[in-house]
Amino acid sequence: MSRSPSILMRTIGAHVALGGYTLIALFPVAVIVINAFKSRAAIFSEPLTPPTAKSFSLIGFETISARGDFVSYFINSATVTGVSLALILSFGAMAAFALSEYRFRGNGLIALYVALGIMIPIRLGTVAILQLMVSAGLVNNLLALILVYTAQGLPLSVFILTEFMRQISADLKDAGRIDGLSEYKIFFMLVLPLVRPALATVAVFTMIPIWNDLWFPLILAPAEQTKTITLGAQVFIGQFVTDWNAVLAALTLAIVPILILYLLFSRQLVRGLTAGAVK
Known part of the structure; x- marks a missing residue:
């Protein structure tokens, strides 16, 4: 037609x-x-x-290569972002499957508790988080950033994935159970492939705040060996003099992973954002 x-x-x-x-x-x-x-x-x-x-x-790129270990900064950022995303997507998908598939006492309260994590910024608990990391001996450790970012991204991940998983046909999952599939196989073989657009959407919207964050790297991991690329770029910003060539060069390098991720997941991202908008 x-x-x-x-x-x-x-x-x-x-x-x-x-x-x-x-x-x-x-x-x-x-x-x-x-x-x-x-x-x-x-x-x-x-x-x-x-x-x-x-x-x-190319004076800016020459400056950052001479005055800062930007290869190490880049690796730190990639490590923190990659591991955090993997944990957010895996734990978020499993929690979303449980909330959307099973009916149990407290289901609504848990969903409300997760939603509160979206509305209340995690930065309000910076002092408590710092005290906790000091007690655990995780200051100037990339694990501290990974734990904080995982906690920061999980509420949004669970919220989005739960809504997508509720739209999956129950008949499809029941047919899998009749064929003898375990709940794990139903989750990994039937549900996850159908929510790939949602996973890509969560990945993109979660990665950008983690990659660009300056607050928690400055608070929890300011040491030279644990600096992220965003924190490393602050070396060239002074109170009286700023090396704009180096700052712009560092920002250009920091943009590259975001563009690569967008090119890889752009189709899935659009599908995730527009799902259910057009019938």
Whole structure:
């Protein structure tokens, strides 16, 4: 069946609007990247102009390679983010399956308790978290960041995945049980493949705050060997003088993993965001 002209025009308009929003969102990123390859004078005199043969400079990248161990910072950020995401998605998916599949006393209270984790910022408990990590001997340890970020991301993960899992047909799961599948096989073989868009959505929206966070690395892991790339970039920001070439170069390197993740999961991300919006 062919689409009516009105539906076609609305579809074209939606794509045009989405393209416009994408350009607006990418504009600050583009400004950071093009200025990372320019001299300091060109950054302030022509901030919106791409680098030319006269203004092109790699001084920022040379500075961060000489003054900071950014390979180590990058590895720390990748380790913390990767392990945290794995724990958030695995534990969040299992908790969401339990809340959506089984009816038991306290089910609603547990769901409400998880929802409170979204509404109450974890940073309000910074002092208590710091005291806990000091008592456990985890200060200047990447494990402290992993535990905090896992606790921070689990409420949103459980909330989103629970709603998606409730939409999965109960007949499909009952058919699996009749065929002799255990609850574990139903979870891993039937449910998880059907909620991949939701998993990608949770991964993207969870990764960005973890990767870009400055607060908890500054509080819990400020040592040189445990610095993340965001905290490492602060070395070049001073009270009176800021090395903008180095700061922009560091931010450019920090953007790369976010772009790679978006390219890998963009289709699943869009499906997760629009699921149920169009019938």
